[in-house]
Amino acid sequence: MNQSYSQFASVYDELMTDIPYEAYVDILDGAAAGIEGKRILDIGCGTGLLSVKLAKRGADVTGIDLSTDMLAVARERATSLSLPIQFVQQPMQELEGFSGFDVAVIAIDSLNYVLDRADVLATFKHVHKALSVGGSLVFDVHSLFKIDEIFMEGPFTFDNNRIAYIWETDEGDVPHSVYSELAFFVREESGLYRRFDEIHTQRTFEVNSYVELLREAGFSIERIFADWEDEAPHEESERIFFQVRK
Structure with a gap:
C-alpha cells in the first residue's frame, strides 16, 4: 500500500458495499459451531466491518491489520457502537502475542497481499499458534482464473456520483500476481x-x-x-474459501 492509504481508508467502506459480510459471519458460525462467546481473531480486519458484525453476534473479537489508518476507522466504528473490540497493528506474517483463540479469519482476499510463499507459510504457522486445539481458520483468496484472466481484462472504471476510479492492471513480477494502479476521484x-x-x-x-x-x-x-457457495471450486471460480482446523 502506498502513503495515500489514509485517503483510501476514508472511501473503503463505500467501495465494499457488494461484499456479503453477513454470509461470512454465517460461514464462521458454522465452522465454530456457534460464534457467540467465542474468541475470534479477525486478521486483515481493515475498517472493522466484519469485526463489528461478529461482535454484534456475541463474539469476543480482536482485529489485526497492517494499516494504522484502517485501524483508526475500525476503532471509531467499534467505539460508536459501544462494542469492546481490541484492534492491534501487526503484519499477519509476523503475528505474535496471541493464544487461546477459537476462530481465526483472513477475509476478503487479505491473504493475497502476502506475496511470498514463505510468508504465507509463516502466516499459517502464527495463526496455528494463536488458536486453541480444535480451533478453526477460515480464509478466502482470489483464484488463479481471477488473477490471471479477469484482472487482466482491465482497465476498470467505477462511478457512484461521489467516488469514481480508474483501475489499471498489469501482470505482476511473480507468477499469478496482479499489479494495480488506481486513480480515485472523490467529490467534496x-x-x-x-x-x-x-x-x-x-x-x-x-x-x-x-x-x-x-x-x-x-x-x-x-x-x-x-x-x-458450498460447492467445490471449478476452473472459472473466482473466490476460493478454505476451512481448516488445528
Whole structure:
C-alpha cells in the first residue's frame, strides 16, 4: 500500500458495499459451531466491518491489520457502537502475542497481499499458534482464473456520483500476481473532485499449494469451496474459501 492509504481508508467502506459480510459471519458460525462467546481473531480486519458484525453476534473479537489508518476507522466504528473490540497493528506474517483463540479469519482476499510463499507459510504457522486445539481458520483468496484472466481484462472504471476510479492492471513480477494502479476521484462538498492514487499488488497460489502450506503449518483440511457457495471450486471460480482446523 502506498502513503495515500489514509485517503483510501476514508472511501473503503463505500467501495465494499457488494461484499456479503453477513454470509461470512454465517460461514464462521458454522465452522465454530456457534460464534457467540467465542474468541475470534479477525486478521486483515481493515475498517472493522466484519469485526463489528461478529461482535454484534456475541463474539469476543480482536482485529489485526497492517494499516494504522484502517485501524483508526475500525476503532471509531467499534467505539460508536459501544462494542469492546481490541484492534492491534501487526503484519499477519509476523503475528505474535496471541493464544487461546477459537476462530481465526483472513477475509476478503487479505491473504493475497502476502506475496511470498514463505510468508504465507509463516502466516499459517502464527495463526496455528494463536488458536486453541480444535480451533478453526477460515480464509478466502482470489483464484488463479481471477488473477490471471479477469484482472487482466482491465482497465476498470467505477462511478457512484461521489467516488469514481480508474483501475489499471498489469501482470505482476511473480507468477499469478496482479499489479494495480488506481486513480480515485472523490467529490467534496464544494463539488470539486479530490484525486489520490493507490498502488496494490496481490498474488495467489494454486489450491494444492495452499493445502500443502496449511498441512505443513499443522492444520487439517475440513472443506474447500468457492464463490460463497458450498460447492467445490471449478476452473472459472473466482473466490476460493478454505476451512481448516488445528
